[in-house]
Amino acid sequence: MITVEQALDKILSYATVLEEEESPILDSLGQVLAEDVYSDIDVPPLDNSAMDGYAVRSEDTGGASRQSPRLLCVIDTVPAGSISSRVVEAGTAIRIMTGAPVPEGADSVVMFEDTDEAQRQGRPAEIGILRRVEAGLNIRRAGEDIARGSMVLSQGTMLRPSEVGVLASLGRAAVRVIRRPVVAILATGDELVELGQPLPAGRIYNSNTYSLAALVRRYGGIPRILGIARDSESSVVAGLRRGLDADMLITTGGVSAGDYDVVKDVLAKQGEIAFWTVKMRPGKPLAFGTVEGVGEAGTAKSIPHLGLPGNPVSSMITFELFGRPAMLKMMGKRNLAKPIIEAVAESSVANHGRRRIFTRVIVEKRDNQYFARLTGPQGSGILTSMALANGLMIIPEDKGVVTPGDVVEVMMLDWGEE
Ligand code: AMP
Ligand code: MG
Secondary structure, eight states: OBOHHHHHHHHHHTOOOOOEEEEETTTTTTOBBOSOEEOSSOBSSSOEESSSEEEEOGGGGTTOOSSSOEEEEEEEEEOTTOOOOOOOOTTEEEEEOTTOBOOTTOOEEEEGGGBSGGGSOSSOSEEEEOSOOOTTTTEEOTTSSBOTTOEEEOTTOBOOHHHHHHHHHTTOSEEEEEOOOEEEEEEEOTTEEOTTSOOOTTOEEOOHHHHHHHHHHHTTOEEEEEEEEOSSHHHHHHHHHTTTTSSEEEEESOOSSSTTOOHHHHHHHHSEEEEEEBSEESOOEEEEEEEEEEOGGGOEEEEEEEEEOSSHHHHHHHIIIIIHHHHHHHTTOSOOSOOEEEEEEOSOEEOOSSSEEEEEEEEEEETTEEEEEEOSOOOTTOTHHHHHOSEEEEEOTTOOEEOTTOEEEEEESSOOOO
16 A cells, blocks of 8 residues: 555656637636736736826915915816826826826826815816825826736736736737646446446445536536446446546545446556555555547547446545646646634544544634634545535544644635635
8 A cells, every 4th residue: 555645746746737829818717827928018008097186386385274274276187098189387286097198397286175165066177185195195107017028927827817817918819728638537447337327226426526526626627527437347448548638537436345346447557557545545446547549639648547436425625636636737826725713623533444544524614723623524425425525634543542632733624725
């Protein structure tokens, strides 16, 4: 048996960063930039007003106060998007809206609240300034956000909503990113029934395909559902053949020691088997190998194949631990680890087998501290326990028992990516 880290290292050594693609900026959310992005414009393009108010020459406001307003002649109004043709000269002001370019001659903006506009009727021809202002007040400078010619985002940056916004502010409709991996998912098992079909006695619905496809999508990949293979080598091989253009193949079931566990035999014949079992629970029977697939323009490529266990909880947890980091590496991401916090255990858990245990827990914050309690029974078929959990408590191989009050590490399942 190998450790979780050894298994992960092995799997990652087969995951390579995918090619670039041009993608509309909104579709590229969560993807990694494959180019340095420079700006060919200033943002904002011109000095403009940060307030609704009056553009003035600051020297004209000397001595102005509520008691003795300084009266200026209003010569124009300029909304956002227009440029005034008038020049602010001594004794004059231009009414200006937020975002409108500052007119020539003016060096500051007095906001409405610092004028007597509210006491006047309609569009006043004259305005009283109620305070002295410094040059530059309420003016946003051209290029203060982004200077023309500067590098705004560098290659390797993960695009979050803020980066999508920055790209939009440059006028970029599309951008070069590393493409999303296609992850093909094949369920195996004679007992499995597809959704929407009646359920004969002794059969169960295929849930793994959907929990795994949801995980793939959550982490930015494109799930490709290959359906259900029966417990025969020919059926598994036929199923896998439908996924040979994917970037990663995932099967569930058929990797333990049972009579009908044929996936491991298929792996042994088709590709290279990297390992069989991992020192963890759940998820001990896990297989990894490669399958000869078809790349772009019919070229041969080696596709990593993760043979996940069939139990619904095990398949989800092993995907989180091994499938997700492989996907993220393909996407060019640097941080492959899920967030881990320290919490105070509120349940006891025994670890007899000297394996690393991942238990489903509910993490709550109370008095500035995290607490973690078991979701209930931890059978690896109890999928509703995954639905209850927001974290996985990690019990190291050498820790025989966790007792309430122990400080433990918890991998958070729903926290965002960095
Ligand atoms: P296996 O690893 O094939 O022996 O499967 C282990 C357990 O997981 C068995 O109880 C299977 O019925 C169950 N199982 C396998 N595949 C699926 C699936 N796609 N959906 C739900 N349960 C499954
Ligand atoms: Mg099976």
